[in-house]
Amino acid sequence: xxxxxxxxxxxxxxxxxxxxxxxxxxxxxxxxxxxxxxxxxxxxxxxxxxxxxxxxxxxxxxxxxxxxxxxxxxxxxxxxxxxxxxxxxxxxxxxxxxxxxxxxxxxxxxxxxxxxxxxxxxxxxxxxxxxxxxxxxxxxxxxxxxxxxxxxxxxxxxxxxxxxxxxxxxxxxxxxxxxxxxxxxxxxxxxxxxxxxxxxxxxxxxxxxxxxxxxxxxxxx
Amino acid sequence: xxxxxxxxxxxxxxxxxxxxxxxxxxxxxxxxxxxxxxxxxxxxxxxxxxxxxxxxxxxxxxxxxxxxxxxxxxxxxxxxxxxxxxxxxxxxxxxxxxxxxxxxxxxxxxxxxxxxxxxxxxxxxxxxxxxxxxxxxxxxxxxxxxxxxxxxxxxxxxxxxxxxxxxxxxxxxxxxxxxxxxxxxxxxxxxxxxxxxxxxxxxxxxxxxxxxxxxxxxxxx
DNA sequence: GTGACGATGACATTTCGATGACACAGCGAT
DNA sequence: ATCGCTGTGTCATCGAAATGTCATCGTCAC
Numbered sequence: 248x249x250x251x252x253x254x255x256x257x258x259x260x261x262x263x264x265x266x267x268x269x270x271x272x273x274x275x276x277x278x279x280x281x282x283x284x285x286x287x288x289x290x291x292x293x294x295x296x297x298x299x300x301x302x303x304x305x306x307x308x309x310x311x312x313x314x315x316x317x318x319x320x321x322x323x324x325x326x327x328x329x330x331x332x333x334x335x336x337x338x339x340x341x342x343x344x345x346x347x348x349x350x351x352x353x354x355x356x357x358x359x360x361x362x363x364x365x366x367x368x369x370x371x372x373x374x375x376x377x378x379x380x381x382x383x384x385x386x387x388x389x390x391x392x393x394x395x396x397x398x399x400x401x402x403x404x405x406x407x408x409x410x411x412x413x414x415x416x417x418x419x420x421x422x423x424x425x426x427x428x429x430x431x432x433x434x435x436x437x438x439x440x441x442x443x444x445x446x447x448x449x450x451x452x453x454x455x456x457x458x459x460x461x462x463x464x465x466x467x468x
Numbered sequence: 469x470x471x472x473x474x475x476x477x478x479x480x481x482x483x484x485x486x487x488x489x490x491x492x493x494x495x496x497x498x499x500x501x502x503x504x505x506x507x508x509x510x511x512x513x514x515x516x517x518x519x520x521x522x523x524x525x526x527x528x529x530x531x532x533x534x535x536x537x538x539x540x541x542x543x544x545x546x547x548x549x550x551x552x553x554x555x556x557x558x559x560x561x562x563x564x565x566x567x568x569x570x571x572x573x574x575x576x577x578x579x580x581x582x583x584x585x586x587x588x589x590x591x592x593x594x595x596x597x598x599x600x601x602x603x604x605x606x607x608x609x610x611x612x613x614x615x616x617x618x619x620x621x622x623x624x625x626x627x628x629x630x631x632x633x634x635x636x637x638x639x640x641x642x643x644x645x646x647x648x649x650x651x652x653x654x655x656x657x658x659x660x661x662x663x664x665x666x667x668x669x670x671x672x673x674x675x676x677x678x679x680x681x682x683x684x685x686x687x688x689x
Numbered sequence: 690g691t692g693a694c695g696a697t698g699a700c701a702t703t704t705c706g707a708t709g710a711c712a713c714a715g716c717g718a719t
Numbered sequence: 720a721t722c723g724c725t726g727t728g729t730c731a732t733c734g735a736a737a738t739g740t741c742a743t744c745g746t747c748a749c
Binding site for chain 3: 529533613656659660662663667678680681
Binding site: 271435438441442445457459460 | 693698
């Protein structure tokens with residue numbers, strides 16, 4: 248396992264790599280975002296430990312922009328207490344973790360090991376159709392930016408439909424993908440769930456069209 | 469700076485004091501808890517390095533009982549990897565630290581120096597959410613300024629939730645972080661602990677929200 | 690118009706979280 | 720060693736929320 252530590256505080260530059268090495272990890276060190284970027288270009292790491300604030304910028308911004316290009320290596324942010332407020336930013340992208348300074352070295356090791364083991368998780372994508380956004384990671388749905396709370400089944404059905412926009416999906420497809428094998432294919436659960444889903448998505452035109460004899464599809468009128 | 473090393477392994481009895489002396493520290497050595505207790509009674513130390521397991525008992529128990537009497541000298545525990553599971557116990561008192569065997573000697577020095585410098589009166593970070601304050605060092609929680617006494621497990625769970633405010637945390641996450649490996653992931657310990665935590669935090673709106681099928685999260689209504 | 694299919698409200702069932710009561714282990718005091 | 724207390728875990732039960740079933744009504748295509 249190979250880890251990159253990006254840290255500018257001299258004390259932590261010593262302590263963090265030492266701790267990680269004691270857990271049998273190979274550790275490289277960078278002092279700012281520029282050199283981290285270079286190291287990440289050259290080597291493959293299983294995990295990156297980023298200090299939140301670095302001399303040449305905010306590491307979260309850097310990570311966010313790299314994530315946009317599909318970069319998926321897990322990141323652990325070291326953050327000061329007073330930066331906690333904007334912690335949300337750090338978690339827009341799944342697979343990351345953070346630790347508040349000062350931290351127990353014990354905890355650092357545990358987290359880094361866990362992140363490294365986990366491997367590059369493909370960031371759960373956000374599906375979009377018309378004015379609906381579905382965040383598969385957070386299990387959140389927004390319509391026109393407004394948060395809509397869905398039941399588990401409703402979410403699951405909407406997710407399936409949104410992953411095949413404008414395609415007609417049969418009730419059988421839905422039963423097979425969103426229900427377990429115990430589900431009765433003869434019942435009208437799907438219809439009922441669609442009705443409930445529509446009810447929740449009131450706040451715009453009905454995007455779920457019934458295709459007679461075939462199933463349902465997402466379509467913006 | 470004067471340090472007491474409590475260690476029974478003959479090899480470490482030599483190596484650890486040698487390392488610390490090389491960092492200009494005055495080092496005394498004890499081979500078991502009984503003689504450590506005596507030494508601590510006679511002398512004033514800036515830091516104590518305790519092996520986790522000693523011939524006459526578990527050093528954590530000893531430290532814990534002394535902490536109850538207000539003893540505040542910072543302690544560094546040397547612990548084997550397989551004792552990691554019960555790391556939670558070790559954190560019942562802030563200001564202490566852990567080092568996992570085998571460790572790098574430089575790391576030991578850095579940590580002991582840091583603990584000694586810090587002195588017995590450190591103020592570790594305080595987590596805040598809504599009107600709840602959690603002092604990780606003093607293991608104290610206040611709601612709207614009023615002191616609330618929590619059990620160790622309750623505290624540990626609240627601390628975990630407060631370190632991830634508004635994020636949904638699964639029961640598995642909680643089990644993994646707040647319980648040792650003996651915990652049964654099938655039981656409802658987490659639910660029970662949450663209930664007890666809620667009961668203690670009465671005195672304001674319920675901040676702990678159950679997210680059906682996913683876990684719990686802290687959220688101000 | 691009519692027959693098949695979809696929509697939907699009302700109700701039933703299932704699942705899951707909350708909680709009180711109890712059991713047990715560890716620890717301090719005697 | 721024994722006893723009692725305190726903290727934590729287990730279990731059974733309760734109740735609410737989520738999901739499924741059913742009956743009825745509407746509507747679309749022929």
